[in-house]
Amino acid sequence: MANDGMTPARWRNTSAYLQEVFGSEDEHLAGLMERAIAEGLPDIAVSSDVGRFLQVLTMMAGDGTGARVAIEVGTLAGYSGIWIARGLRQGGVLHTIEYEPKHAAFAQRAFEDAGVADRVRMHVGAGLDVLPRLVGELGPASVDVVLLDAVKPEYGGYLEIVRPAMRSGSLLIADNALGANWWIDDPAGSDPARDAMDAFNRMVAADPAFDAACVPIREGVMIARKR
Numbered sequence: 001m002a003n004d005g006m007t008p009a010r011w012r013n014t015s016a017y018l019q020e021v022f023g024s025e026d027e028h029l030a031g032l033m034e035r036a037i038a039e040g041l042p043d044i045a046v047s048s049d050v051g052r053f054l055q056v057l058t059m060m061a062g063d064g065t066g067a068r069v070a071i072e073v074g075t076l077a078g079y080s081g082i083w084i085a086r087g088l089r090q091g092g093v094l095h096t097i098e099y100e101p102k103h104a105a106f107a108q109r110a111f112e113d114a115g116v117a118d119r120v121r122m123h124v125g126a127g128l129d130v131l132p133r134l135v136g137e138l139g140p141a142s143v144d145v146v147l148l149d150a151v152k153p154e155y156g157g158y159l160e161i162v163r164p165a166m167r168s169g170s171l172l173i174a175d176n177a178l179g180a181n182w183w184i185d186d187p188a189g190s191d192p193a194r195d196a197m198d199a200f201n202r203m204v205a206a207d208p209a210f211d212a213a214c215v216p217i218r219e220g221v222m223i224a225r226k227r
Protein backbone atom coordinates (compact mmCIF):
# COMPACT_ATOMS: atom_id res chain seq x y z
CA MET A 1 0.00 0.00 0.00
CA ALA A 2 1.26 3.48 -0.79
CA ASN A 3 2.46 5.80 1.93
CA ASP A 4 -0.64 7.98 2.03
CA GLY A 5 0.08 9.42 5.47
CA MET A 6 -0.81 8.54 9.04
CA THR A 7 -4.23 7.16 9.90
CA PRO A 8 -5.56 6.03 13.30
CA ALA A 9 -5.15 2.39 12.26
CA ARG A 10 -1.63 2.97 10.99
CA TRP A 11 -0.71 4.77 14.24
CA ARG A 12 -1.95 1.78 16.28
CA ASN A 13 -0.14 -0.67 14.00
CA THR A 14 3.05 1.39 14.18
CA SER A 15 2.91 1.52 17.98
CA ALA A 16 2.37 -2.25 18.12
CA TYR A 17 5.25 -2.79 15.69
CA LEU A 18 7.61 -0.62 17.80
CA GLN A 19 6.70 -2.57 20.93
CA GLU A 20 7.13 -5.92 19.18
CA VAL A 21 10.46 -5.14 17.53
CA PHE A 22 12.15 -2.76 19.98
CA GLY A 23 10.37 -3.41 23.27
CA SER A 24 11.06 -7.01 24.12
CA GLU A 25 10.83 -7.56 27.86
CA ASP A 26 12.47 -10.11 30.15
CA GLU A 27 10.53 -11.94 32.85
CA HIS A 28 10.94 -9.05 35.33
CA LEU A 29 9.36 -6.44 33.03
CA ALA A 30 6.77 -8.68 31.34
CA GLY A 31 3.65 -8.77 33.48
CA LEU A 32 4.93 -6.16 35.94
CA MET A 33 2.24 -3.63 35.07
CA GLU A 34 -0.47 -6.32 35.04
CA ARG A 35 0.56 -7.22 38.62
CA ALA A 36 0.64 -3.53 39.60
CA ILE A 37 -2.84 -2.92 38.15
CA ALA A 38 -4.16 -5.99 40.00
CA GLU A 39 -2.93 -4.29 43.22
CA GLY A 40 -4.80 -1.10 42.33
CA LEU A 41 -2.04 0.98 40.72
CA PRO A 42 -3.06 2.97 37.63
CA ASP A 43 -2.25 1.77 34.09
CA ILE A 44 -0.08 4.75 33.15
CA ALA A 45 3.46 3.41 32.74
CA VAL A 46 5.50 3.99 29.60
CA SER A 47 5.18 1.35 26.89
CA SER A 48 7.96 -1.19 26.38
CA ASP A 49 9.38 0.57 23.30
CA VAL A 50 9.61 3.82 25.29
CA GLY A 51 11.21 1.89 28.15
CA ARG A 52 13.84 0.51 25.81
CA PHE A 53 14.37 4.03 24.44
CA LEU A 54 14.96 5.30 28.00
CA GLN A 55 17.50 2.54 28.58
CA VAL A 56 19.39 3.37 25.37
CA LEU A 57 19.41 7.10 26.19
CA THR A 58 20.74 6.30 29.67
CA MET A 59 23.48 4.15 28.10
CA MET A 60 24.40 7.01 25.73
CA ALA A 61 24.61 9.56 28.56
CA GLY A 62 27.72 10.15 30.67
CA ASP A 63 29.90 10.82 27.60
CA GLY A 64 28.64 7.64 25.95
CA THR A 65 29.59 5.28 28.76
CA GLY A 66 26.28 5.29 30.63
CA ALA A 67 24.83 7.64 33.20
CA ARG A 68 26.48 7.80 36.61
CA VAL A 69 23.52 9.56 38.21
CA ALA A 70 19.93 9.60 36.94
CA ILE A 71 16.81 11.16 38.46
CA GLU A 72 13.24 10.09 37.72
CA VAL A 73 10.24 12.07 38.95
CA GLY A 74 7.23 9.70 38.97
CA THR A 75 8.14 6.07 39.79
CA LEU A 76 4.71 4.38 39.76
CA ALA A 77 5.46 0.60 39.80
CA GLY A 78 9.12 0.89 38.86
CA TYR A 79 8.61 -0.14 35.22
CA SER A 80 10.51 2.75 33.60
CA GLY A 81 12.94 2.76 36.53
CA ILE A 82 14.05 -0.80 35.77
CA TRP A 83 14.77 0.14 32.16
CA ILE A 84 16.77 3.19 33.28
CA ALA A 85 18.63 1.30 36.01
CA ARG A 86 19.74 -1.21 33.39
CA GLY A 87 21.26 1.58 31.30
CA LEU A 88 23.42 3.01 34.10
CA ARG A 89 27.14 2.48 34.05
CA GLN A 90 28.67 0.15 36.65
CA GLY A 91 28.31 1.88 40.02
CA GLY A 92 25.66 4.27 38.69
CA VAL A 93 22.60 5.29 40.71
CA LEU A 94 18.99 6.09 39.84
CA HIS A 95 17.17 8.38 42.28
CA THR A 96 13.45 7.91 41.73
CA ILE A 97 10.77 10.07 43.37
CA GLU A 98 7.21 8.92 44.05
CA TYR A 99 4.45 10.72 45.93
CA GLU A 100 2.21 7.71 46.69
CA PRO A 101 3.66 5.41 49.39
CA LYS A 102 1.69 2.46 47.96
CA HIS A 103 3.30 2.94 44.53
CA ALA A 104 6.74 3.38 46.09
CA ALA A 105 6.38 0.16 48.11
CA PHE A 106 5.33 -1.81 45.02
CA ALA A 107 8.20 -0.31 43.02
CA GLN A 108 10.76 -1.14 45.71
CA ARG A 109 9.71 -4.80 45.52
CA ALA A 110 9.91 -4.66 41.71
CA PHE A 111 13.45 -3.24 41.87
CA GLU A 112 14.44 -6.04 44.25
CA ASP A 113 12.87 -8.74 42.06
CA ALA A 114 14.61 -7.34 38.96
CA GLY A 115 17.99 -7.29 40.74
CA VAL A 116 18.51 -3.53 40.42
CA ALA A 117 17.68 -2.40 43.97
CA ASP A 118 21.37 -1.90 44.72
CA ARG A 119 21.47 0.93 42.17
CA VAL A 120 18.08 2.54 42.86
CA ARG A 121 17.32 4.99 45.69
CA MET A 122 13.62 5.49 46.30
CA HIS A 123 12.49 8.89 47.60
CA VAL A 124 8.90 9.09 48.82
CA GLY A 125 7.36 12.55 48.56
CA ALA A 126 6.33 15.22 46.11
CA GLY A 127 8.82 16.05 43.37
CA LEU A 128 8.81 19.75 44.20
CA ASP A 129 9.63 18.93 47.86
CA VAL A 130 12.16 16.14 47.34
CA LEU A 131 14.14 17.61 44.43
CA PRO A 132 15.64 20.62 46.27
CA ARG A 133 17.00 18.36 49.02
CA LEU A 134 18.24 15.75 46.51
CA VAL A 135 19.88 18.34 44.27
CA GLY A 136 21.55 19.84 47.35
CA GLU A 137 22.95 16.42 48.28
CA LEU A 138 24.12 15.55 44.76
CA GLY A 139 25.72 18.93 44.11
CA PRO A 140 26.09 21.03 40.99
CA ALA A 141 26.79 19.43 37.58
CA SER A 142 26.44 15.89 38.96
CA VAL A 143 23.45 14.43 37.10
CA ASP A 144 23.53 12.76 33.65
CA VAL A 145 19.84 11.93 33.02
CA VAL A 146 16.58 13.43 34.28
CA LEU A 147 13.23 11.83 33.41
CA LEU A 148 10.11 13.86 34.16
CA ASP A 149 6.95 11.72 34.37
CA ALA A 150 4.89 12.97 37.33
CA VAL A 151 2.59 16.03 37.43
CA LYS A 152 2.64 17.50 33.91
CA PRO A 153 2.01 21.16 34.87
CA GLU A 154 4.92 20.88 37.33
CA TYR A 155 7.53 19.95 34.70
CA GLY A 156 8.75 23.56 34.50
CA GLY A 157 9.13 23.63 38.29
CA TYR A 158 11.04 20.33 38.32
CA LEU A 159 13.40 21.64 35.64
CA GLU A 160 14.05 24.88 37.48
CA ILE A 161 15.16 22.93 40.57
CA VAL A 162 17.18 20.25 38.79
CA ARG A 163 18.85 22.46 36.17
CA PRO A 164 21.96 23.41 38.23
CA ALA A 165 22.56 19.73 39.02
CA MET A 166 22.59 18.76 35.32
CA ARG A 167 26.11 18.48 33.96
CA SER A 168 27.07 19.66 30.48
CA GLY A 169 26.03 16.92 28.03
CA SER A 170 23.32 15.56 30.32
CA LEU A 171 19.86 14.64 29.04
CA LEU A 172 16.50 16.00 30.11
CA ILE A 173 13.72 13.61 29.07
CA ALA A 174 10.03 14.47 29.42
CA ASP A 175 7.30 11.88 28.86
CA ASN A 176 3.84 12.93 27.65
CA ALA A 177 5.32 15.77 25.60
CA LEU A 178 2.52 15.31 23.05
CA GLY A 179 -0.38 13.80 24.96
CA ALA A 180 -1.94 12.05 27.93
CA ASN A 181 -5.74 12.22 28.33
CA TRP A 182 -5.46 15.24 25.96
CA TRP A 183 -3.49 15.68 22.74
CA ILE A 184 -1.20 18.51 21.75
CA ASP A 185 -3.34 19.51 18.74
CA ASP A 186 -6.41 20.05 20.95
CA PRO A 187 -7.32 23.75 20.98
CA ALA A 188 -5.36 25.98 23.33
CA GLY A 189 -7.45 26.52 26.44
CA SER A 190 -9.22 23.15 26.19
CA ASP A 191 -7.14 21.51 28.95
CA PRO A 192 -4.76 23.11 31.46
CA ALA A 193 -2.38 20.13 31.26
CA ARG A 194 -2.20 20.42 27.44
CA ASP A 195 -1.46 24.12 27.72
CA ALA A 196 1.18 23.53 30.42
CA MET A 197 2.94 20.91 28.29
CA ASP A 198 2.79 23.14 25.22
CA ALA A 199 4.37 25.95 27.26
CA PHE A 200 7.02 23.58 28.66
CA ASN A 201 7.93 22.22 25.20
CA ARG A 202 8.24 25.73 23.79
CA MET A 203 10.24 26.94 26.81
CA VAL A 204 12.82 24.13 26.54
CA ALA A 205 13.00 24.40 22.74
CA ALA A 206 13.82 28.12 23.07
CA ASP A 207 16.19 27.71 26.04
CA PRO A 208 19.76 28.56 24.96
CA ALA A 209 21.09 26.11 27.57
CA PHE A 210 19.55 23.12 25.74
CA ASP A 211 19.40 21.47 22.32
CA ALA A 212 15.93 19.93 22.27
CA ALA A 213 14.05 17.47 20.07
CA CYS A 214 10.91 15.39 20.40
CA VAL A 215 10.25 11.81 19.29
CA PRO A 216 6.54 11.14 18.65
CA ILE A 217 6.52 7.59 20.01
CA ARG A 218 3.57 6.66 22.20
CA GLU A 219 2.58 9.94 23.88
CA GLY A 220 5.71 11.86 22.84
CA VAL A 221 9.15 11.85 24.42
CA MET A 222 10.96 15.19 24.55
CA ILE A 223 14.75 15.02 24.83
CA ALA A 224 17.00 17.99 25.51
CA ARG A 225 20.80 17.87 25.85
CA LYS A 226 22.30 20.46 28.16
CA ARG A 227 25.05 22.49 26.52
Ligand SMILES: C[S@@+](CC[C@H](N)C(=O)[O-])C[C@H]1O[C@@H](n2cnc3c(N)ncnc32)[C@H](O)[C@@H]1O
Residues within 6 Å of the ligand: 044, 045, 046, 073, 074, 075, 076, 077, 078, 079, 080, 081, 097, 098, 099, 100, 103, 125, 126, 127, 128, 149, 150, 151
Ligand atom coordinates in the same frame (compact mmCIF):
# COMPACT_ATOMS: atom_id res chain seq x y z
C1 LIG B 1 2.86 8.41 34.81
S1 LIG B 1 3.17 7.73 36.37
C2 LIG B 1 4.88 7.31 36.27
C3 LIG B 1 5.12 6.16 35.37
C4 LIG B 1 6.52 5.56 35.44
N1 LIG B 1 7.52 6.60 35.15
C5 LIG B 1 6.64 4.47 34.44
O1 LIG B 1 6.61 4.77 33.23
O2 LIG B 1 6.78 3.28 34.82
C6 LIG B 1 3.20 9.12 37.43
C7 LIG B 1 3.54 8.80 38.88
O3 LIG B 1 3.80 10.05 39.52
C8 LIG B 1 3.29 9.98 40.82
N2 LIG B 1 3.10 11.35 41.33
C9 LIG B 1 1.96 12.09 41.37
N3 LIG B 1 2.21 13.31 41.89
C10 LIG B 1 3.53 13.34 42.16
C11 LIG B 1 4.39 14.32 42.69
N4 LIG B 1 3.94 15.53 43.01
N5 LIG B 1 5.70 14.01 42.86
C12 LIG B 1 6.16 12.78 42.51
N6 LIG B 1 5.40 11.80 41.99
C13 LIG B 1 4.10 12.09 41.81
C14 LIG B 1 2.00 9.21 40.69
O4 LIG B 1 1.60 8.67 41.93
C15 LIG B 1 2.41 8.16 39.66
O5 LIG B 1 2.86 7.00 40.31
